[in-house]
Amino acid sequence: GASESEETRSALAEAADRVIAVARVHERLHKSHHVGLVAFGEYLEQMFADLGKSMRGRGLTLNCSAVSVNLPAEYAMSLSLITNELVTNAFKHGSEAGATIIGVTLERHAEALVLTVEDNGSGMPLSQNDTSASLGFKLITALARQLEATVTIPRAGQPARFLIEMPISVLRSFGAD
Numbered sequence: 001g002a003s004e005s006e007e008t009r010s011a012l013a014e015a016a017d018r019v020i021a022v023a024r025v026h027e028r029l030h031k032s033h034h035v036g037l038v039a040f041g042e043y044l045e046q047m048f049a050d051l052g053k054s055m056r057g058r059g060l061t062l063n064c065s066a067v068s069v070n071l072p073a074e075y076a077m078s079l080s081l082i083t084n085e086l087v088t089n090a091f092k093h094g095s096e097a098g099a100t101i102i103g104v105t106l107e108r109h110a111e112a113l114v115l116t117v118e119d120n121g122s123g124m125p126l127s128q129n130d131t132s133a134s135l136g137f138k139l140i141t142a143l144a145r146q147l148e149a150t151v152t153i154p155r156a157g158q159p160a161r162f163l164i165e166m167p168i169s170v171l172r173s174f175g176a177d
Contacts, residue, residue, distance in 0.1 A: 041066035066106035086117035097121030
């Protein structure tokens, strides 16, 4: 019926957005690329400046603070896609929940590199059974698994704060520094 075709259309539009995001990530990685490593902190801040421009009309402020870390290109690619996915979700759902600020931080702890994406909206929806089943979260989970990272998805009613933790030992084995 009509609702199904509407659903298909929106799923296709979402898929197209992802493909465009991947292409942008690729393009920027090529530019920032030297000997297979990407200065990921700077890269993330640049990616944010771009995203911020496209979202400015919506009254949202984007804050990004990232440590300097060199990551292998394919690792940087996966992490960029995870970030893009989470930020896009924050725009979509966070603004519906009254968010005015979306924050992304990349921090280096003793044992892990930690990426946090959060917004200051009213928190995760209570009818949240679809979140972990959605295409976006399947994508995030699959990418995180490649990075041997753990993903913390907030539960229903909790503040929208997502954590991706990547063990430093795994990063080193990938040639990161």
